[in-house]
Amino acid sequence: MERRFLWLLLGMLAVLLVAAGVLLFGQRSFYRGVLYEPPQAAYDFQLPAASGGTTSLHEMRGKLVLLFFGYTSCPDVCPTTMAVLRQVTSDLGALADGVQVVFISVDPERDTPQRVQGYVSAFDPRFIGLSGSLDQLEAVWQAYGVYRQVDDASASLAGYLVAHSTRLYLIDPQGDLLLSYSYGTPPEDILSDLRRLLRKND
Amino acid sequence: MTKLLSILFVLALTACQPGVLRVEEAWGRPGVAGENSGAYFRIVNPGGEDTLLSVVGDVAAAVEIHQTVMEGDIVRMEMQDSVVVPAGGLEFEPGDLHVMLIGLRQDLEPGDSFPLTLNFEQAGPVVVNVEVRQP
Numbered sequence: 001m002e003r004r005f006l007w008l009l010l011g012m013l014a015v016l017l018v019a020a021g022v023l024l025f026g027q028r029s030f031y032r033g034v035l036y037e038p039p040q041a042a043y044d045f046q047l048p049a050a051s052g053g054t055t056s057l058h059e060m061r062g063k064l065v066l067l068f069f070g071y072t073s074c075p076d077v078c079p080t081t082m083a084v085l086r087q088v089t090s091d092l093g094a095l096a097d098g099v100q101v102v103f104i105s106v107d108p109e110r111d112t113p114q115r116v117q118g119y120v121s122a123f124d125p126r127f128i129g130l131s132g133s134l135d136q137l138e139a140v141w142q143a144y145g146v147y148r149q150v151d152d153a154s155a156s157l158a159g160y161l162v163a164h165s166t167r168l169y170l171i172d173p174q175g176d177l178l179l180s181y182s183y184g185t186p187p188e189d190i191l192s193d194l195r196r197l198l199r200k201n202d
Numbered sequence: 203m204t205k206l207l208s209i210l211f212v213l214a215l216t217a218c219q220p221g222v223l224r225v226e227e228a229w230g231r232p233g234v235a236g237e238n239s240g241a242y243f244r245i246v247n248p249g250g251e252d253t254l255l256s257v258v259g260d261v262a263a264a265v266e267i268h269q270t271v272m273e274g275d276i277v278r279m280e281m282q283d284s285v286v287v288p289a290g291g292l293e294f295e296p297g298d299l300h301v302m303l304i305g306l307r308q309d310l311e312p313g314d315s316f317p318l319t320l321n322f323e324q325a326g327p328v329v330v331n332v333e334v335r336q337p
Contacts, residue, residue: 075240075303076270077277079231080296083337122232147276156281157264158238158304163278182275184297 030196032189033170033179042067042171043143047104047130050117055130058175063100064197065171066190069146071107071162072119077183081168082123087187088194089124096126098173098198104140105131106148106164144169172197223247223287223325228318228332233303233310238262241301241318241332247291253323254285254292261316261332263305270297287322296337310334 042065046056057065066085070078082103089096103120105111108131116129131137141148145165152160166183170193179193226244233239239262245254259265267282285292285299294300301318310316314334321327 073238075231075238076268076279076296076300079240080337118234119237122234149278151278154279154281156266156268156279156302156304158266158302161279163276165275166272166277167275183272183277 031179031193033181033185033193035179036177039172039176039178042169042175042177043140044175045104045130045140045143047132047136047140048113050113050129055128057171060100060102060171061175062173063098064173064194065169066099066101067104067144067169067171068102068166069104069106069141069144069148069164070166071105071164072111072115073107073158074162077166081166081183082120082127084185084187084190085127085168086123088190089126091187091191092194092198095195095198099194101127103127103129105129105137106141106146107162108132108134108137110159170194221248223249223252223322223328225320225328225330228330230303230310230316230332230334231337232312232334233306235306235309237306239303239306239310240296241303242294242296243330243332244294245287245292245320247287247289249324250289252287252325254287255321255323256284257301257318257320259303259316259318260307261310261318262303262307264303265318266302266304267299268302269299272297312336 042057044057046054049055068081070081085101089099089101092099101124103116105116111131113131116131120127120129147165149163150160151163154161168181169177170179172178181190224246226246228241228243230241231239257265257267267285268279269282271278271280312335315331317329318332319327319329
């Protein structure tokens with residue numbers, strides 16, 4: 001009698017442990033992006049908008065924000081990423097209302113707010129493109145851990161080139177950094193995470 | 203008549219030679235006049251090693267060969283004076299080698315096309331028709 005009771009107790013304990021394990025560690029395998037654990041408050045940038053006034057991150061509360069840093073004179077990596085983001089918002093259909101794509105310049109000398117907004121609007125008119133003074137942008141780059149280096153030693157007639165980090169950041173509707181993606185992440189992975197998050201917030 | 207046919211025959215043979223370097227699937231990104239854009243293609247090289255010495259075109263104020271280099275998260279570009287084309291061929295594609303079009307002289311919309319001349323050391327000049335499309 002006692003032994004059977006003991007086995008029952010052990011069985012229940014095992015079930016509890018497995019359930020706990022799934023709850024604690026299962027979350028990690030849900031997302032395809034790199035998880036910020038725990039989520040960190042995303043720096044609330046406030047930058048001049050192309051149409052005048054300012055645009056800040058907290059205005060986007062309630063949406064998932066996809067944030068990328070690049071420059072408009074970049075012919076290769078930046079347009080590739082923007083094209084991926086365009087495909088993502090396009091594939092989301094009506095759900096895209098819950099997502100805001102933001103592009104912040106790493107080249108304030110050439111990129112005015114108007115130029116950046118024009119650049120991103122060509123991909124999707126819903127995208128927001130931002131620039132600012134070097135001081136304003138430096139604070140944002142630093143807060144997001146963005147590497148940015150002007151290369152003026154090149155003989156290129158483009159003038160100077162800008163080396164920069166290419167990570168894509170996902171900020172949740174509460175304004176916290178939740179996930180990030182490396183350059184070259186397939187749009188299907190980003191879509192998978194977005195759909196999961198958008199369903200959660202329903 | 204026979205002479206003409208012979209000449210045509212030889213010409214046809216030369217054109218059909220599989221041993222001739224060629225450039226395929228040339229495409230360019232959309233762009234706005236005054237801004238930059240990029241062009242890509244596949245070089246098919248059935249012969250021995252060759253060198254791409256330069257790329258020229260009127261579509262932009264400057265046309266240069268660049269290599270995108272990724273180091274972890276960080277991307278930078280390196281201008282290339284010339285590029286070795288190994289036997290077999292070489293791919294110019296996003297994230298790697300590309301032709302940078304600096305200061306476009308015209309808007310580039312999907313469906314447009316423009317010529318670029320690739321100057322090879324062995325194969326000589328090869329003109330390609332670059333088609334503008336959404337990537």
